[in-house]
Amino acid sequence: MQVKLARTSLEAKPKSAKVEDLEAQIAKNGQKIFYLDRENSHKDIIALIEFFEKKGFSVYQRSVYYGLNENEYMYEVHIV
Structure with missing residues (x-):
């Protein structure tokens, strides 16, 4: 499974990342x-x-709005 990471600028295209790569980052730090x-x-x-809850992690998700338009948001996912 792949997810798209948040854009670094409004004109940029989002980069894709595999869930396994995200899991490796969590294994290094314990949370991310x-x-x-x-x-x-x-x-x-x-x-x-x-996926992460089945692995025994606690996952918190919320939408973060960074502008006044409806489509100016991203998802914040905190995995502990």
Whole structure:
């Protein structure tokens, strides 16, 4: 499964990352906060949360709005 990481600028395209790569980063640090792009579907976010919960992690997700428009947001996923 792949997810799109948050853009670094408004004009940039989001970069994709494999869930296994995210899991490796968590293994190094014990916890991690990921910012995911709005192009990820809600279904993909739920699948990501379920994947890590099955592995025994606690996952907290919220939407972060950085502008006044409806489409100016990203997902924050904190995995502990």
